[in-house]
Amino acid sequence: MSQDSFDQKKAWILQDIAHTLSGAKDASPKGSIDELCLPIMDTINAHDDMVTTSSCSGRVSVFLEGHKLKEDHVKVGAKGDGGRWLYVTHDKDTLNGWYRQPIFHYNHVDASTLDEKVRYVLFKFEPLILHVKCRDFDTASALYTTAMNCGFRESGINVHNIVAIKISMKLDIPIGYLDEATDKVVLFVDENYLEIVTQGSLTRFRENERKLLQLHDAITALVQSSSNKQSKDRETFEERRERKKREGLERQKQIQVERVVEEMREAIEEDILEDLNQF
Amino acid sequence: MSQDSFDQKKAWILQDIAHTLSGAKDASPKGSIDELCLPIMDTINAHDDMVTTSSCSGRVSVFLEGHKLKEDHVKVGAKGDGGRWLYVTHDKDTLNGWYRQPIFHYNHVDASTLDEKVRYVLFKFEPLILHVKCRDFDTASALYTTAMNCGFRESGINVHNIVAIKISMKLDIPIGYLDEATDKVVLFVDENYLEIVTQGSLTRFRENERKLLQLHDAITALVQSSSNKQSKDRETFEERRERKKREGLERQKQIQVERVVEEMREAIEEDILEDLNQF
Numbered sequence: 100m101s102q103d104s105f106d107q108k109k110a111w112i113l114q115d116i117a118h119t120l121s122g123a124k125d126a127s128p129k130g131s132i133d134e135l136c137l138p139i140m141d142t143i144n145a146h147d148d149m150v151t152t153s154s155c156s157g158r159v160s161v162f163l164e165g166h167k168l169k170e171d172h173v174k175v176g177a178k179g180d181g182g183r184w185l186y187v188t189h190d191k192d193t194l195n196g197w198y199r200q201p202i203f204h205y206n207h208v209d210a211s212t213l214d215e216k217v218r219y220v221l222f223k224f225e226p227l228i229l230h231v232k233c234r235d236f237d238t239a240s241a242l243y244t245t246a247m248n249c250g251f252r253e254s255g256i257n258v259h260n261i262v263a264i265k266i267s268m269k270l271d272i273p274i275g276y277l278d279e280a281t282d283k284v285v286l287f288v289d290e291n292y293l294e295i296v297t298q299g300s301l302t303r304f305r306e307n308e309r310k311l312l313q314l315h316d317a318i319t320a321l322v323q324s325s326s327n328k329q330s331k332d333r334e335t336f337e338e339r340r341e342r343k344k345r346e347g348l349e350r351q352k353q354i355q356v357e358r359v360v361e362e363m364r365e366a367i368e369e370d371i372l373e374d375l376n377q378f
Numbered sequence: 379m380s381q382d383s384f385d386q387k388k389a390w391i392l393q394d395i396a397h398t399l400s401g402a403k404d405a406s407p408k409g410s411i412d413e414l415c416l417p418i419m420d421t422i423n424a425h426d427d428m429v430t431t432s433s434c435s436g437r438v439s440v441f442l443e444g445h446k447l448k449e450d451h452v453k454v455g456a457k458g459d460g461g462r463w464l465y466v467t468h469d470k471d472t473l474n475g476w477y478r479q480p481i482f483h484y485n486h487v488d489a490s491t492l493d494e495k496v497r498y499v500l501f502k503f504e505p506l507i508l509h510v511k512c513r514d515f516d517t518a519s520a521l522y523t524t525a526m527n528c529g530f531r532e533s534g535i536n537v538h539n540i541v542a543i544k545i546s547m548k549l550d551i552p553i554g555y556l557d558e559a560t561d562k563v564v565l566f567v568d569e570n571y572l573e574i575v576t577q578g579s580l581t582r583f584r585e586n587e588r589k590l591l592q593l594h595d596a597i598t599a600l601v602q603s604s605s606n607k608q609s610k611d612r613e614t615f616e617e618r619r620e621r622k623k624r625e626g627l628e629r630q631k632q633i634q635v636e637r638v639v640e641e642m643r644e645a646i647e648e649d650i651l652e653d654l655n656q657f
Contacts, residue, residue, distance in 0.1 A: 219578065236515070256537075
């Protein structure tokens with residue numbers, strides 16, 4: 100492995116991605132990588148000077164705000180203090196009829212009975228978001244410009260040459276509130292309205308996928324043009340396939356090593372706890 | 379004026395701002411600068427290495443999407459092709475009862491009757507957004523970090539060292555559609571629901587103002603610490619007031635010159651058109 104700090108970080112991140120992907124086979128829904136993002140991640144990570152640090156292919160969620168009253172003001176959309184997701188999906192095919200889950204109660208609520216402290220329930224559509232760490236500012240600039248040209252107009256560069264690739268296609272809709280007296284989630288819109296916003300979300304899911312493909316094509320062109328520039332003596336297709344296979348095996352080995360280490364660590368922790376309990 | 383290109387651009391931009399501000403007295407609502415932004419803009423523009431290039435203090439709007447069908451897909455939230463604002467306000471004190479304007483018709487609309495091509499009407503709350511051009515990447519980084527630390531988590535740096543200062547506090551709510559048969563704007567939510575989202579917008583306006591003040595304080599500290607660093611022999615308060623006065627007069631003069639030039643240009647254009655018409 101190169102001593103260069105970007106290369107080192109990239110290797111760690113790729114290892115982590117491989118780990119998560121192998122973990123996803125264990126049917127753990129949390130911490131898995133969205134399938135729709137995998138092809139574009141592969142393309143980006145094939146570039147020597149880029150690595151994906153986080154990704155979300157787009158999702159629909161229903162969120163209950165946390166407790167909102169701070170010392171001197173009311174927080175909006177609070178994530179902390181008891182805020183929690185009531186529903187999340189990244190898969191448009193599972194969206195149908197989400198609002199018929201028994202957790203949701205329907206009732207007319209007069210606007211005048213709600214005050215600032217009410218914990219609202221928000222329906223959200225959030226489009227694709229990708230974070231890509233780049234070796235240098237020039238690479239970050241090129242990626243940023245490519246994304247902007249594809250219509251990802253909310254993109255920006257953070258410090259440390261991380262490009263946030265974002266597009267404006269959100270929905271953010273108050274649909275209900277938490278009735279503190281009964282601890283029930285009460286929706287103050289009807290199922291017909293929720294069906295309308297579900298249809299709107301399906302349209303957005305489709306448009307989002309189209310934009311993802313467009314971005315993938317543009318980044319493929321960027322990666323190719325810069326790798327053409329970089330090295331005339333670069334590896335052949337066969338050499339690359341061999342190298343990828345070798346790297347894949349290395350990663351697999353590394354994952355196995357990590358699992359054994361993890362198991363040993365747990366066993367040792369248990370031993371220590373047992374020892375402590377004897378006193 | 380310095381020959382440095384940042385200084386030159388900054389001088390032009392400040393001149394433009396002064397022009398717009400003097401124009402705002404002409405009671406033109408469009409193209410004016412939001413009053414709430416003026417103090418923070420002054421603070422930023424007092425820094426030698428920063429200049430504000432655009433600003434919006436936060437607003438509520440109701441937007442009718444443009445025609446949506448493209449060759450192979452449906453556009454979401456289309457700004458072009460007939461998309462237009464039905465209502466905009468930056469002033470929370472004027473928000474009360476906005477939904478009672480005669481342009482809005484109310485009707486139950488069955489979800490199944492709406493297809494992908496429907497032009498939706500969207501109710502939006504958009505918080506403060508500020509764009510600041512910086513002389514160099516270090517200044518941009520420092521400003522970006524200051525904004526992030528104040529909770530403006532959607533911020534980013536564009537190329538050309540422009541920092542976009544943004545916070546996540548949006549509402550984006552489909553509330554109706556354009557009935558193509560009658561060309562009427564039909565709202566499929568009731569006034570009670572619109573009152574609820576209006577209350578939510580008022581809470582956001584207040585939280586937005588609080589965050590703006592917090593950001594202003596943090597940027598003031600940033601500007602002071604970097605100007606302390608920059609020059610020990612910097613001007614006194616009196617000298618600065620004198621210089622500001624001088625620069626203000628210069629700008630006023632420049633604006634008058636531009637007006638006269640503009641009038642002359644129009645007169646000359648008219649002459650030429652008359653000459654052409656004689657042939």
